[in-house]
Amino acid sequence: MSAQSAPPLHILILAAGASRRMQGRDKLMEPVEGQPLLRKLACAAIGTGLPVTVALPPDRPARTAALQGLALSTLTVENPQDGMSASLTTGLAALPDGVAIMVLLADLPEIEGQDLQTMAKAQRANPDLILRxxxxxxxxGHPVIFPPWARKALATMSGDEGARALLQDHRDKICLIALAGDHATTDLDTPADWARWRAKNGLSGGQ
Structure with a gap:
Protein backbone atom coordinates (compact mmCIF):
# COMPACT_ATOMS: atom_id res chain seq x y z
CA MET A 1 0.00 0.00 0.00
CA SER A 2 1.38 3.39 -0.97
CA ALA A 3 1.22 6.60 1.00
CA GLN A 4 -1.31 7.86 -1.54
CA SER A 5 -3.68 5.01 -0.64
CA ALA A 6 -3.19 5.16 3.13
CA PRO A 7 -6.38 4.17 4.97
CA PRO A 8 -8.40 6.89 6.70
CA LEU A 9 -7.18 7.65 10.22
CA HIS A 10 -9.40 8.12 13.28
CA ILE A 11 -8.26 9.27 16.74
CA LEU A 12 -9.52 7.27 19.72
CA ILE A 13 -8.94 8.97 23.07
CA LEU A 14 -9.03 6.54 26.01
CA ALA A 15 -10.54 8.46 28.93
CA ALA A 16 -12.32 5.81 31.00
CA GLY A 17 -9.65 5.23 33.66
CA ALA A 18 -10.46 5.60 37.35
CA SER A 19 -7.57 7.86 38.49
CA ARG A 20 -7.20 5.53 41.47
CA ARG A 21 -3.91 7.04 42.65
CA MET A 22 -5.13 10.64 42.66
CA GLN A 23 -6.52 10.59 46.23
CA GLY A 24 -10.01 11.56 45.18
CA ARG A 25 -9.01 13.96 42.41
CA ASP A 26 -9.56 13.22 38.72
CA LYS A 27 -6.33 13.62 36.78
CA LEU A 28 -8.21 14.16 33.52
CA MET A 29 -9.83 17.22 35.09
CA GLU A 30 -6.55 18.71 36.30
CA PRO A 31 -6.12 22.18 34.78
CA VAL A 32 -3.50 22.47 32.04
CA GLU A 33 -3.16 25.71 30.12
CA GLY A 34 -6.34 26.97 31.74
CA GLN A 35 -8.61 24.05 30.87
CA PRO A 36 -9.15 20.45 31.98
CA LEU A 37 -6.49 18.11 30.64
CA LEU A 38 -9.12 16.03 28.84
CA ARG A 39 -10.46 19.05 26.97
CA LYS A 40 -6.94 20.21 26.08
CA LEU A 41 -6.12 16.85 24.49
CA ALA A 42 -9.46 16.66 22.73
CA CYS A 43 -8.92 20.11 21.21
CA ALA A 44 -5.45 19.09 20.06
CA ALA A 45 -6.94 16.01 18.41
CA ILE A 46 -9.72 17.97 16.72
CA GLY A 47 -7.11 20.41 15.41
CA THR A 48 -5.67 17.66 13.21
CA GLY A 49 -8.86 17.62 11.15
CA LEU A 50 -9.25 13.89 11.81
CA PRO A 51 -12.39 12.30 13.26
CA VAL A 52 -12.14 12.07 17.06
CA THR A 53 -13.91 9.67 19.42
CA VAL A 54 -13.53 9.73 23.21
CA ALA A 55 -14.15 6.62 25.32
CA LEU A 56 -15.66 7.64 28.67
CA PRO A 57 -16.78 5.81 31.83
CA PRO A 58 -20.43 5.88 32.89
CA ASP A 59 -19.78 7.50 36.27
CA ARG A 60 -17.70 10.62 35.54
CA PRO A 61 -20.14 13.30 34.36
CA ALA A 62 -17.50 16.02 34.74
CA ARG A 63 -15.49 14.43 31.93
CA THR A 64 -18.49 14.46 29.63
CA ALA A 65 -19.18 18.07 30.58
CA ALA A 66 -15.58 19.04 29.83
CA LEU A 67 -16.12 17.99 26.21
CA GLN A 68 -19.33 19.94 25.65
CA GLY A 69 -19.39 21.94 22.43
CA LEU A 70 -16.49 20.11 20.80
CA ALA A 71 -16.75 18.51 17.36
CA LEU A 72 -16.19 14.92 18.43
CA SER A 73 -18.03 11.71 19.26
CA THR A 74 -18.23 10.09 22.68
CA LEU A 75 -18.99 6.54 23.71
CA THR A 76 -19.53 4.93 27.09
CA VAL A 77 -17.34 2.07 28.33
CA GLU A 78 -19.76 0.10 30.49
CA ASN A 79 -17.05 -2.00 32.15
CA PRO A 80 -14.07 0.36 32.67
CA GLN A 81 -13.01 -1.68 35.69
CA ASP A 82 -11.83 -4.34 33.23
CA GLY A 83 -8.90 -2.14 32.27
CA MET A 84 -7.64 -0.39 29.18
CA SER A 85 -8.68 -3.28 26.97
CA ALA A 86 -12.34 -2.50 27.71
CA SER A 87 -11.90 1.00 26.29
CA LEU A 88 -10.03 -0.35 23.28
CA THR A 89 -12.60 -2.97 22.39
CA THR A 90 -15.52 -0.60 22.95
CA GLY A 91 -13.87 2.03 20.78
CA LEU A 92 -12.96 -0.41 18.03
CA ALA A 93 -16.54 -1.63 17.82
CA ALA A 94 -17.78 1.94 17.34
CA LEU A 95 -15.35 2.96 14.60
CA PRO A 96 -15.76 2.17 10.89
CA ASP A 97 -14.13 -0.95 9.48
CA GLY A 98 -11.01 -0.45 7.40
CA VAL A 99 -9.72 2.66 9.15
CA ALA A 100 -6.42 3.08 10.98
CA ILE A 101 -6.67 4.15 14.61
CA MET A 102 -4.50 6.53 16.59
CA VAL A 103 -4.87 5.45 20.21
CA LEU A 104 -4.26 8.44 22.47
CA LEU A 105 -4.22 8.14 26.25
CA ALA A 106 -6.05 11.00 27.93
CA ASP A 107 -3.49 11.55 30.71
CA LEU A 108 -0.56 12.95 28.70
CA PRO A 109 -0.35 16.65 29.61
CA GLU A 110 2.52 17.55 27.30
CA ILE A 111 1.00 16.23 24.05
CA GLU A 112 0.37 19.05 21.59
CA GLY A 113 -1.48 19.30 18.31
CA GLN A 114 1.82 19.31 16.42
CA ASP A 115 2.70 15.93 17.95
CA LEU A 116 -0.51 14.44 16.60
CA GLN A 117 0.12 16.03 13.21
CA THR A 118 3.56 14.43 13.19
CA MET A 119 2.03 11.03 13.86
CA ALA A 120 -0.64 11.50 11.19
CA LYS A 121 1.98 12.48 8.61
CA ALA A 122 4.00 9.38 9.47
CA GLN A 123 0.89 7.23 8.98
CA ARG A 124 0.39 8.57 5.51
CA ALA A 125 3.98 7.63 4.66
CA ASN A 126 3.92 4.23 6.43
CA PRO A 127 0.31 3.01 6.26
CA ASP A 128 1.09 -0.68 6.87
CA LEU A 129 3.21 -0.21 10.00
CA ILE A 130 2.36 0.25 13.66
CA LEU A 131 3.63 3.71 14.57
CA ARG A 132 4.62 4.34 18.16
CA GLY A 141 5.32 6.10 24.77
CA HIS A 142 2.06 7.26 23.20
CA PRO A 143 0.14 7.78 21.01
CA VAL A 144 0.24 4.62 18.91
CA ILE A 145 -1.27 4.24 15.44
CA PHE A 146 -2.58 0.82 14.47
CA PRO A 147 -3.22 0.00 10.78
CA PRO A 148 -6.42 -1.83 9.86
CA TRP A 149 -4.74 -5.26 9.86
CA ALA A 150 -4.02 -4.91 13.60
CA ARG A 151 -7.62 -4.26 14.61
CA LYS A 152 -8.65 -7.91 14.86
CA ALA A 153 -5.87 -8.63 17.35
CA LEU A 154 -6.66 -5.45 19.30
CA ALA A 155 -10.26 -6.55 19.65
CA THR A 156 -9.14 -9.68 21.54
CA MET A 157 -7.15 -7.80 24.19
CA SER A 158 -8.11 -8.33 27.83
CA GLY A 159 -7.22 -6.83 31.18
CA ASP A 160 -5.21 -3.67 31.70
CA GLU A 161 -2.35 -4.55 29.39
CA GLY A 162 -3.85 -2.57 26.55
CA ALA A 163 -2.05 -3.38 23.32
CA ARG A 164 1.21 -4.49 24.94
CA ALA A 165 0.93 -8.09 23.73
CA LEU A 166 0.21 -6.98 20.17
CA LEU A 167 3.21 -4.66 20.19
CA GLN A 168 5.38 -7.49 21.48
CA ASP A 169 4.15 -9.95 18.85
CA HIS A 170 4.71 -7.51 15.98
CA ARG A 171 7.99 -5.87 16.97
CA ASP A 172 9.19 -6.16 13.38
CA LYS A 173 6.30 -4.03 12.14
CA ILE A 174 6.74 -1.11 14.54
CA CYS A 175 8.14 2.23 13.42
CA LEU A 176 9.18 4.59 16.21
CA ILE A 177 8.36 8.28 15.80
CA ALA A 178 10.25 10.70 18.06
CA LEU A 179 8.22 13.60 19.45
CA ALA A 180 9.61 16.71 21.13
CA GLY A 181 11.01 16.47 24.63
CA ASP A 182 9.11 14.02 26.83
CA HIS A 183 5.73 14.72 25.26
CA ALA A 184 5.12 11.03 24.53
CA THR A 185 6.07 9.77 27.98
CA THR A 186 5.00 12.33 30.60
CA ASP A 187 2.21 10.54 32.48
CA LEU A 188 1.16 12.00 35.84
CA ASP A 189 -0.65 9.52 38.11
CA THR A 190 -0.52 11.06 41.60
CA PRO A 191 -0.96 14.51 43.16
CA ALA A 192 2.78 14.46 43.92
CA ASP A 193 3.53 13.79 40.24
CA TRP A 194 1.40 16.77 39.25
CA ALA A 195 3.03 19.02 41.85
CA ARG A 196 6.55 18.10 40.67
CA TRP A 197 5.62 18.59 37.02
CA ARG A 198 4.10 22.00 37.68
CA ALA A 199 7.08 23.06 39.75
CA LYS A 200 9.48 21.89 37.06
CA ASN A 201 7.61 23.92 34.43
CA GLY A 202 7.02 26.98 36.58
CA LEU A 203 3.26 26.45 36.67
CA SER A 204 0.75 27.13 39.40
CA GLY A 205 -1.93 24.65 40.48
CA GLY A 206 -4.36 26.22 38.03
CA GLN A 207 -2.18 25.57 34.98
Missing amino acids: ATSQSGVP
Missing part, protein backbone atom coordinates in the same frame (compact mmCIF):
# COMPACT_ATOMS: atom_id res chain seq x y z
CA ALA A 133 5.59 7.72 19.54
CA THR A 134 8.73 8.04 21.63
CA SER A 135 10.35 10.75 23.66
CA GLN A 136 13.04 12.75 21.90
CA SER A 137 15.58 10.41 23.50
CA GLY A 138 13.83 7.31 22.19
CA VAL A 139 11.78 6.05 25.17
CA PRO A 140 8.58 4.42 23.82
Whole structure:
Protein backbone atom coordinates (compact mmCIF):
# COMPACT_ATOMS: atom_id res chain seq x y z
CA MET A 1 0.00 0.00 0.00
CA SER A 2 1.38 3.39 -0.97
CA ALA A 3 1.22 6.60 1.00
CA GLN A 4 -1.31 7.86 -1.54
CA SER A 5 -3.68 5.01 -0.64
CA ALA A 6 -3.19 5.16 3.13
CA PRO A 7 -6.38 4.17 4.97
CA PRO A 8 -8.40 6.89 6.70
CA LEU A 9 -7.18 7.65 10.22
CA HIS A 10 -9.40 8.12 13.28
CA ILE A 11 -8.26 9.27 16.74
CA LEU A 12 -9.52 7.27 19.72
CA ILE A 13 -8.94 8.97 23.07
CA LEU A 14 -9.03 6.54 26.01
CA ALA A 15 -10.54 8.46 28.93
CA ALA A 16 -12.32 5.81 31.00
CA GLY A 17 -9.65 5.23 33.66
CA ALA A 18 -10.46 5.60 37.35
CA SER A 19 -7.57 7.86 38.49
CA ARG A 20 -7.20 5.53 41.47
CA ARG A 21 -3.91 7.04 42.65
CA MET A 22 -5.13 10.64 42.66
CA GLN A 23 -6.52 10.59 46.23
CA GLY A 24 -10.01 11.56 45.18
CA ARG A 25 -9.01 13.96 42.41
CA ASP A 26 -9.56 13.22 38.72
CA LYS A 27 -6.33 13.62 36.78
CA LEU A 28 -8.21 14.16 33.52
CA MET A 29 -9.83 17.22 35.09
CA GLU A 30 -6.55 18.71 36.30
CA PRO A 31 -6.12 22.18 34.78
CA VAL A 32 -3.50 22.47 32.04
CA GLU A 33 -3.16 25.71 30.12
CA GLY A 34 -6.34 26.97 31.74
CA GLN A 35 -8.61 24.05 30.87
CA PRO A 36 -9.15 20.45 31.98
CA LEU A 37 -6.49 18.11 30.64
CA LEU A 38 -9.12 16.03 28.84
CA ARG A 39 -10.46 19.05 26.97
CA LYS A 40 -6.94 20.21 26.08
CA LEU A 41 -6.12 16.85 24.49
CA ALA A 42 -9.46 16.66 22.73
CA CYS A 43 -8.92 20.11 21.21
CA ALA A 44 -5.45 19.09 20.06
CA ALA A 45 -6.94 16.01 18.41
CA ILE A 46 -9.72 17.97 16.72
CA GLY A 47 -7.11 20.41 15.41
CA THR A 48 -5.67 17.66 13.21
CA GLY A 49 -8.86 17.62 11.15
CA LEU A 50 -9.25 13.89 11.81
CA PRO A 51 -12.39 12.30 13.26
CA VAL A 52 -12.14 12.07 17.06
CA THR A 53 -13.91 9.67 19.42
CA VAL A 54 -13.53 9.73 23.21
CA ALA A 55 -14.15 6.62 25.32
CA LEU A 56 -15.66 7.64 28.67
CA PRO A 57 -16.78 5.81 31.83
CA PRO A 58 -20.43 5.88 32.89
CA ASP A 59 -19.78 7.50 36.27
CA ARG A 60 -17.70 10.62 35.54
CA PRO A 61 -20.14 13.30 34.36
CA ALA A 62 -17.50 16.02 34.74
CA ARG A 63 -15.49 14.43 31.93
CA THR A 64 -18.49 14.46 29.63
CA ALA A 65 -19.18 18.07 30.58
CA ALA A 66 -15.58 19.04 29.83
CA LEU A 67 -16.12 17.99 26.21
CA GLN A 68 -19.33 19.94 25.65
CA GLY A 69 -19.39 21.94 22.43
CA LEU A 70 -16.49 20.11 20.80
CA ALA A 71 -16.75 18.51 17.36
CA LEU A 72 -16.19 14.92 18.43
CA SER A 73 -18.03 11.71 19.26
CA THR A 74 -18.23 10.09 22.68
CA LEU A 75 -18.99 6.54 23.71
CA THR A 76 -19.53 4.93 27.09
CA VAL A 77 -17.34 2.07 28.33
CA GLU A 78 -19.76 0.10 30.49
CA ASN A 79 -17.05 -2.00 32.15
CA PRO A 80 -14.07 0.36 32.67
CA GLN A 81 -13.01 -1.68 35.69
CA ASP A 82 -11.83 -4.34 33.23
CA GLY A 83 -8.90 -2.14 32.27
CA MET A 84 -7.64 -0.39 29.18
CA SER A 85 -8.68 -3.28 26.97
CA ALA A 86 -12.34 -2.50 27.71
CA SER A 87 -11.90 1.00 26.29
CA LEU A 88 -10.03 -0.35 23.28
CA THR A 89 -12.60 -2.97 22.39
CA THR A 90 -15.52 -0.60 22.95
CA GLY A 91 -13.87 2.03 20.78
CA LEU A 92 -12.96 -0.41 18.03
CA ALA A 93 -16.54 -1.63 17.82
CA ALA A 94 -17.78 1.94 17.34
CA LEU A 95 -15.35 2.96 14.60
CA PRO A 96 -15.76 2.17 10.89
CA ASP A 97 -14.13 -0.95 9.48
CA GLY A 98 -11.01 -0.45 7.40
CA VAL A 99 -9.72 2.66 9.15
CA ALA A 100 -6.42 3.08 10.98
CA ILE A 101 -6.67 4.15 14.61
CA MET A 102 -4.50 6.53 16.59
CA VAL A 103 -4.87 5.45 20.21
CA LEU A 104 -4.26 8.44 22.47
CA LEU A 105 -4.22 8.14 26.25
CA ALA A 106 -6.05 11.00 27.93
CA ASP A 107 -3.49 11.55 30.71
CA LEU A 108 -0.56 12.95 28.70
CA PRO A 109 -0.35 16.65 29.61
CA GLU A 110 2.52 17.55 27.30
CA ILE A 111 1.00 16.23 24.05
CA GLU A 112 0.37 19.05 21.59
CA GLY A 113 -1.48 19.30 18.31
CA GLN A 114 1.82 19.31 16.42
CA ASP A 115 2.70 15.93 17.95
CA LEU A 116 -0.51 14.44 16.60
CA GLN A 117 0.12 16.03 13.21
CA THR A 118 3.56 14.43 13.19
CA MET A 119 2.03 11.03 13.86
CA ALA A 120 -0.64 11.50 11.19
CA LYS A 121 1.98 12.48 8.61
CA ALA A 122 4.00 9.38 9.47
CA GLN A 123 0.89 7.23 8.98
CA ARG A 124 0.39 8.57 5.51
CA ALA A 125 3.98 7.63 4.66
CA ASN A 126 3.92 4.23 6.43
CA PRO A 127 0.31 3.01 6.26
CA ASP A 128 1.09 -0.68 6.87
CA LEU A 129 3.21 -0.21 10.00
CA ILE A 130 2.36 0.25 13.66
CA LEU A 131 3.63 3.71 14.57
CA ARG A 132 4.62 4.34 18.16
CA ALA A 133 5.59 7.72 19.54
CA THR A 134 8.73 8.04 21.63
CA SER A 135 10.35 10.75 23.66
CA GLN A 136 13.04 12.75 21.90
CA SER A 137 15.58 10.41 23.50
CA GLY A 138 13.83 7.31 22.19
CA VAL A 139 11.78 6.05 25.17
CA PRO A 140 8.58 4.42 23.82
CA GLY A 141 5.32 6.10 24.77
CA HIS A 142 2.06 7.26 23.20
CA PRO A 143 0.14 7.78 21.01
CA VAL A 144 0.24 4.62 18.91
CA ILE A 145 -1.27 4.24 15.44
CA PHE A 146 -2.58 0.82 14.47
CA PRO A 147 -3.22 0.00 10.78
CA PRO A 148 -6.42 -1.83 9.86
CA TRP A 149 -4.74 -5.26 9.86
CA ALA A 150 -4.02 -4.91 13.60
CA ARG A 151 -7.62 -4.26 14.61
CA LYS A 152 -8.65 -7.91 14.86
CA ALA A 153 -5.87 -8.63 17.35
CA LEU A 154 -6.66 -5.45 19.30
CA ALA A 155 -10.26 -6.55 19.65
CA THR A 156 -9.14 -9.68 21.54
CA MET A 157 -7.15 -7.80 24.19
CA SER A 158 -8.11 -8.33 27.83
CA GLY A 159 -7.22 -6.83 31.18
CA ASP A 160 -5.21 -3.67 31.70
CA GLU A 161 -2.35 -4.55 29.39
CA GLY A 162 -3.85 -2.57 26.55
CA ALA A 163 -2.05 -3.38 23.32
CA ARG A 164 1.21 -4.49 24.94
CA ALA A 165 0.93 -8.09 23.73
CA LEU A 166 0.21 -6.98 20.17
CA LEU A 167 3.21 -4.66 20.19
CA GLN A 168 5.38 -7.49 21.48
CA ASP A 169 4.15 -9.95 18.85
CA HIS A 170 4.71 -7.51 15.98
CA ARG A 171 7.99 -5.87 16.97
CA ASP A 172 9.19 -6.16 13.38
CA LYS A 173 6.30 -4.03 12.14
CA ILE A 174 6.74 -1.11 14.54
CA CYS A 175 8.14 2.23 13.42
CA LEU A 176 9.18 4.59 16.21
CA ILE A 177 8.36 8.28 15.80
CA ALA A 178 10.25 10.70 18.06
CA LEU A 179 8.22 13.60 19.45
CA ALA A 180 9.61 16.71 21.13
CA GLY A 181 11.01 16.47 24.63
CA ASP A 182 9.11 14.02 26.83
CA HIS A 183 5.73 14.72 25.26
CA ALA A 184 5.12 11.03 24.53
CA THR A 185 6.07 9.77 27.98
CA THR A 186 5.00 12.33 30.60
CA ASP A 187 2.21 10.54 32.48
CA LEU A 188 1.16 12.00 35.84
CA ASP A 189 -0.65 9.52 38.11
CA THR A 190 -0.52 11.06 41.60
CA PRO A 191 -0.96 14.51 43.16
CA ALA A 192 2.78 14.46 43.92
CA ASP A 193 3.53 13.79 40.24
CA TRP A 194 1.40 16.77 39.25
CA ALA A 195 3.03 19.02 41.85
CA ARG A 196 6.55 18.10 40.67
CA TRP A 197 5.62 18.59 37.02
CA ARG A 198 4.10 22.00 37.68
CA ALA A 199 7.08 23.06 39.75
CA LYS A 200 9.48 21.89 37.06
CA ASN A 201 7.61 23.92 34.43
CA GLY A 202 7.02 26.98 36.58
CA LEU A 203 3.26 26.45 36.67
CA SER A 204 0.75 27.13 39.40
CA GLY A 205 -1.93 24.65 40.48
CA GLY A 206 -4.36 26.22 38.03
CA GLN A 207 -2.18 25.57 34.98
